[in-house]
Amino acid sequence: MRVRTLAAAGSLLLLTGCGAADMTKQASPFANAHGSKSVTLSVQSWVGAQANVAVAQYLLEHELGYRVDTVQVDEVPAWDALSQGRVDAILEDWGHPEQEQRYVKDKKTITPGGGLGVTGHIGWFVPTYFAKQHPDVTNWKNLNKYASQLRTAESGGKGQLMDGSPSYVTNDKALVKNLKLDYQVVFAGSEAAQITQIRQFAKEKKPFLTYWYAPQWLFKKVPMTEVKLPPYKEGCDADPAKITCAYPHTPLQKYLNTDFAKSGGKAAAFLKKFKWTTEDQNEVSLMIADQKMTPEDAAKKWVDSHESTWKAWLS
Amino acid sequence: MATVTASTPRSLPTHLLRHRAVHKILLIALAAAVLVPLANAQWASGSWPAALTVDLTKPLGSASDWIIDNRDSHPLFLYFFGYLSNAVVISVHAVYVVLLGAGWAGVTALGALVAWRVAGLRLALGTAAAFLACGLLGMWVPTMQTLALMVVAVLASVLVGALLGLAAGLSPRMDKILRPVLDTMQVMPAYAYLLPVVLVFGMGVPAAVLATVVYAAPPMARLTALGLQGADKGVLEAVESLGTTARQRLLTARIPLARKELMLGLNQTIMMALSMAVIASVIGAGGLGDRVYQALASVDVGAALAAGIPIVLLAVVLDRVTGAAGAVDDSAEDAGRAAWAYALAGAVVVAVAGRLLGRLDWPDAWTLNIAEPVNRAVDWMTAHLYSGVPVIGGTADWAAHFTTWILDPVRDGLQALPWWSVLLVVATLSWLIGTWRTALTAVLAMAAIGVLGVWTPALDTLSQVLAAVAVTLVLGFATAVAAARSDRFDRMLRPVLDVFQTMPQFVYLIPVVALFGVGRAPAAAAAVVYALPAVVRITTQGLRQVDPAAMESSHSLGATSWQQLRQVQLPLARPALLLAVNQGVVLVLAVVVIGGLVGGGALGYDTVFGLAQGDLATGLVAGAAIVCLGLMLDRVTQPTERRTGKGA
Structure with missing residues (x-):
C-alpha cells in the first residue's frame, strides 16, 4: 500500500507540476489503462441511446482499433460532462436550447456533430387494444369521458396520466391544467419503473394513458396509439405555463466536444458521419431490451448484416 | 452506533417520570394557548404561510450559473479544486x-x-x-x-x-x-x-x-x-x-x-x-x-x-x-x-x-450467465403474484389498498392540519422523550422545512415514511421475536439480512414495481426491504440480552411463553426496541430518494429531478428538507438515555 501511495504521490507531482490545474483537461482514470487510443461516449438511460452507442462502440473497436469507454449520465449533466471533455460525444440529443446557447454558442466548448438520422417524437399514448375498443379515445377532447376507466389508487379520483423519468422534457402538468382534463399526472420517477408498469398493464389488457416517445422498442411489445393533442405550431410552446399544444417532431442531433472534434482523428470523423434510420435503431434496441442480448452482441449482429450502411461512415 | 454509546438506563421511579411528563405537557399547553392565537391571527392558513417562506430559486440558480461560467478560469478552481480533482x-x-x-x-x-x-x-x-x-x-x-x-x-x-x-x-x-x-x-x-x-x-x-x-x-x-x-x-x-x-x-x-x-x-x-x-x-x-x-x-x-x-x-x-x-x-x-x-x-x-x-484478464470462457434464469424467475413470480391470487388478492391489490386506506388518509390528514399544530405535535413528542434542547432542534428543523417552501411535499414524504416505518416495525419485531427464540432460525436469517442490507437498491427497483405498480406503495416497499435488516438485528440482540435469570424466574412462576415475551422480554429490552425504532426511521428516510425513482413523488422525486436536470434550486432544497425531516424524526424517536452522559 505504501509503495502505491508513494507512486501515486510521485506521479501526481510529475503530472501537475506547478501552475494551474485545469479540470477540463482530465480524462477518466479508467480510460487508457491498456495504453491505447480511447474514446468516451455518453449513454443516456433509454435503450435507443444504448443502441447508437453499442454500434458506434463496436465499429470503433473492431474497425478503427480504439478502446471505448461508456458512461451513463442523464441528459443535462451529459452536456456539462461533454463541455468539460469528460465524455467525447453525445450521439442522441432531443433538443436542449438552453444548454445549446450556453455551450455551443457562448462558450464554444461543444460542436454540433450533425443529425443522427432518426426523428424523435413525444406524445400521449393509449394501448392499441384499448383504442380499438374505443376509437374516440385517440382525440384529447374525449379523454375526460374515459377518466374513470383510467383511475388508479395513485391518481385518486381522477384518471392517471403516467409520466416517466425526471430527466425527460415534459409539459404534461401544464397541458392537463390548460386543456381542463380530469387527470392527475403521476410520475413514475424512472423509465425502468414506467416500462415495467406498462408491461404489467398490458399483460392484463388494462387501459392506461402514458407519456411516451418514438422511436422506442416497447411499441413492438406493447402496441400503442397516439392520442391527438391540439397540433404543434412553431412557437406555441414558448411559454411553458400556458402551453396547449402537442410536442414537436425533433430530428435528433449528435454533439461532440470541441477539442475532440478538432483533434479526435478518425474517431471524430467517424462519429460525425454516423447516421442511420429509425428502423435500424429499433432493430438493435429490440435485440438489447427484449431478447436481452448484450449491447455488444446486438451491435455485432446488426453490423454483420448491414455492411453497406456502415462502410459509408468509415470512408 | 448507540450500542456503543448506550449508558446505563436511569432508574427513576415511574411515578416521578409520569409527573414530569404531565409537567411538560402542561407547559406546552400553556405556551400553545399564548402563541397559537397570535400565530393564527397573523398568518391564518392551513398550510405553511407564504409570508414566512424564503425563495432560494434565484440565489441558487445564479450560484450555479457562476460556477459553470467560472469553472475553467477562476483561480479557486484552477488552483484548489483542480488539484484536488487531479490528485x-x-x-x-x-x-x-x-x-x-x-x-x-x-x-x-x-x-x-x-x-x-x-x-x-x-x-x-x-x-x-x-x-x-x-x-x-x-x-x-x-x-x-x-x-x-x-x-x-x-x-x-x-x-x-x-x-x-x-x-x-x-x-x-x-x-x-x-x-x-x-x-x-x-x-x-x-x-x-x-x-x-x-x-x-x-x-x-x-x-x-x-x-x-x-x-x-x-x-x-x-x-x-x-x-x-x-x-x-x-x-x-x-x-x-x-x-x-x-x-x-x-x-x-x-x-x-x-x-x-x-x-x-x-x-x-x-x-x-x-x-x-x-x-x-x-x-x-x-x-x-x-x-x-x-x-x-x-x-x-x-x-x-x-x-x-x-x-x-x-x-x-x-x-x-x-x-x-x-x-x-x-x-x-x-x-x-x-x-x-x-x-x-x-x-x-x-x-x-x-x-x-499470460492470464491477466479473466478468461471470457469462464463466465456464467445468470441473467436469463433470474429474469425468467422474476417474470414468473410477478406474473403469478401481481393479481388474481385467490382469497388474499394479488400484490397489486394490496398496493392499491395500502395506498387508499393508509397512505392517502395519513397524507391528507397531515396536510389538513394547520401548520402550527404540526409544530406543536413535534414539540410535545420530542420533549416527552427528550430534553427541551432536543425539542427545540426538532421544532426548528420542522419550521425550516416550511421556510424553504416545501411544506406540502414534505408532509407527503413524512406520511410515506411513517407508513413504511410502521410496516417495517411490525415485520421486524415479529421476525426478531422468532429469531430470538430459535437459534436455527437466527442462523438461517443472518445471510439473508446481509444480502438485503448490502444489495444496491437499484437492483430491486424493477421487481418492486412489477409487484406493486408505480406509486407510493412500491416506494414504501423498497424502504421496508432496506430498513428491515437493521431493525431485526437490533431487536434480536436486545431480546437476547435480557437477563436469563429474569426469564428463568418468570418461567418458574408458570408464565406462558406469550406472557413471558410480553411482560418480561419486551419491557426489559425497551432501550433496544427504541433504538430499533430510531434506526428504522433514519434508514427509511435514507431511501426516500430511491422511492422517488418508482413513483414516490414529493421530496424524493424533487431530489432526483434536481440531479437529472442540473437544477440546483429544486434538488438542493428538497435534499435540505429531507435532512430537516431526518433531524426532526431522529429527535422525536431518540430517547434521552443516549445523551444524558454528554450533558445535552
Whole structure:
C-alpha cells in the first residue's frame, strides 16, 4: 500500500507540476489503462441511446482499433460532462436550447456533430387494444369521458396520466391544467419503473394513458396509439405555463466536444458521419431490451448484416 | 452506533417520570394557548404561510450559473479544486493499474492471504471464493474499477475522519462544534451530496470519490472521538504518572486503547463507501454501480443482479475481515510479522505466475450467465403474484389498498392540519422523550422545512415514511421475536439480512414495481426491504440480552411463553426496541430518494429531478428538507438515555 501511495504521490507531482490545474483537461482514470487510443461516449438511460452507442462502440473497436469507454449520465449533466471533455460525444440529443446557447454558442466548448438520422417524437399514448375498443379515445377532447376507466389508487379520483423519468422534457402538468382534463399526472420517477408498469398493464389488457416517445422498442411489445393533442405550431410552446399544444417532431442531433472534434482523428470523423434510420435503431434496441442480448452482441449482429450502411461512415 | 454509546438506563421511579411528563405537557399547553392565537391571527392558513417562506430559486440558480461560467478560469478552481480533482484521478488510476497489473490470480491471492493473516483460514477461503465469483459473473473489470475507487475513497475518508475524530476526542469544544455537523451528515441522503459535487467537479470519478468521502468519513470521526473519550481513566493516570508527554500518551496509550472503536469506524466507513460507490454511478463513477444502473435502463433484473452480487460479496467480505481485525489481540502481532511477509511474498509469486502465463484478464470462457434464469424467475413470480391470487388478492391489490386506506388518509390528514399544530405535535413528542434542547432542534428543523417552501411535499414524504416505518416495525419485531427464540432460525436469517442490507437498491427497483405498480406503495416497499435488516438485528440482540435469570424466574412462576415475551422480554429490552425504532426511521428516510425513482413523488422525486436536470434550486432544497425531516424524526424517536452522559 505504501509503495502505491508513494507512486501515486510521485506521479501526481510529475503530472501537475506547478501552475494551474485545469479540470477540463482530465480524462477518466479508467480510460487508457491498456495504453491505447480511447474514446468516451455518453449513454443516456433509454435503450435507443444504448443502441447508437453499442454500434458506434463496436465499429470503433473492431474497425478503427480504439478502446471505448461508456458512461451513463442523464441528459443535462451529459452536456456539462461533454463541455468539460469528460465524455467525447453525445450521439442522441432531443433538443436542449438552453444548454445549446450556453455551450455551443457562448462558450464554444461543444460542436454540433450533425443529425443522427432518426426523428424523435413525444406524445400521449393509449394501448392499441384499448383504442380499438374505443376509437374516440385517440382525440384529447374525449379523454375526460374515459377518466374513470383510467383511475388508479395513485391518481385518486381522477384518471392517471403516467409520466416517466425526471430527466425527460415534459409539459404534461401544464397541458392537463390548460386543456381542463380530469387527470392527475403521476410520475413514475424512472423509465425502468414506467416500462415495467406498462408491461404489467398490458399483460392484463388494462387501459392506461402514458407519456411516451418514438422511436422506442416497447411499441413492438406493447402496441400503442397516439392520442391527438391540439397540433404543434412553431412557437406555441414558448411559454411553458400556458402551453396547449402537442410536442414537436425533433430530428435528433449528435454533439461532440470541441477539442475532440478538432483533434479526435478518425474517431471524430467517424462519429460525425454516423447516421442511420429509425428502423435500424429499433432493430438493435429490440435485440438489447427484449431478447436481452448484450449491447455488444446486438451491435455485432446488426453490423454483420448491414455492411453497406456502415462502410459509408468509415470512408 | 448507540450500542456503543448506550449508558446505563436511569432508574427513576415511574411515578416521578409520569409527573414530569404531565409537567411538560402542561407547559406546552400553556405556551400553545399564548402563541397559537397570535400565530393564527397573523398568518391564518392551513398550510405553511407564504409570508414566512424564503425563495432560494434565484440565489441558487445564479450560484450555479457562476460556477459553470467560472469553472475553467477562476483561480479557486484552477488552483484548489483542480488539484484536488487531479490528485483523485491520478490515485485512482494508479490503484487501478496496479490491480489490473496483478491480474485476477494476483488480486485473489492477495485478498485471500490478507484475510488469512487478519481473520483466519475460513475467511481467507471465503474471500478467494468471493473474488472468483466476481470473475465468474463476468464482472472482473468493473469489480476492479469499483475496488480502485473504493481504496482511494476509503483511505481519504479514514484520514479525514480520523483527524476530525482526533480533534473532537481531545478537545471538548471541538466535539461540541462537530457533533451537530456529523449528526446532520448522517441523515443527509446520499443523493443530495451528488448535486453540488457534480456542479463543482463535473461528472466523473473525482466527483464520485469526493462525494463518497463526505458520506463515509463521519462514522470514522464519531467512533475515533468516542474511542479517545472512552479510554480507561486509570490507565491514563498510570501512564501520566510515568512522566510521559501528552504526545507520547496519545500515541502509546490513548490510540491503542481506542483500537476497537477505530476498527469499528473503519468497518462502518467501508460499508458506507461501498453503498455510495453504487449511488455515485449516477454521476459517472463507472464500475459495478454503472453496470447495475445500465441494466436498470433496459429493465433487465438479471443483469442488474449479476453486477449487484459482486457488491454484496465485496461488502460481506470486507465487513467480516475488518470486523475480525477489530477483535484480534494485540499480543499476536509480533509473532505474525514473519507470516505477513510470507503472505505478501505468496501473493507476489501468484501475480507473477499469472503474468507469465499470460492470464491477466479473466478468461471470457469462464463466465456464467445468470441473467436469463433470474429474469425468467422474476417474470414468473410477478406474473403469478401481481393479481388474481385467490382469497388474499394479488400484490397489486394490496398496493392499491395500502395506498387508499393508509397512505392517502395519513397524507391528507397531515396536510389538513394547520401548520402550527404540526409544530406543536413535534414539540410535545420530542420533549416527552427528550430534553427541551432536543425539542427545540426538532421544532426548528420542522419550521425550516416550511421556510424553504416545501411544506406540502414534505408532509407527503413524512406520511410515506411513517407508513413504511410502521410496516417495517411490525415485520421486524415479529421476525426478531422468532429469531430470538430459535437459534436455527437466527442462523438461517443472518445471510439473508446481509444480502438485503448490502444489495444496491437499484437492483430491486424493477421487481418492486412489477409487484406493486408505480406509486407510493412500491416506494414504501423498497424502504421496508432496506430498513428491515437493521431493525431485526437490533431487536434480536436486545431480546437476547435480557437477563436469563429474569426469564428463568418468570418461567418458574408458570408464565406462558406469550406472557413471558410480553411482560418480561419486551419491557426489559425497551432501550433496544427504541433504538430499533430510531434506526428504522433514519434508514427509511435514507431511501426516500430511491422511492422517488418508482413513483414516490414529493421530496424524493424533487431530489432526483434536481440531479437529472442540473437544477440546483429544486434538488438542493428538497435534499435540505429531507435532512430537516431526518433531524426532526431522529429527535422525536431518540430517547434521552443516549445523551444524558454528554450533558445535552
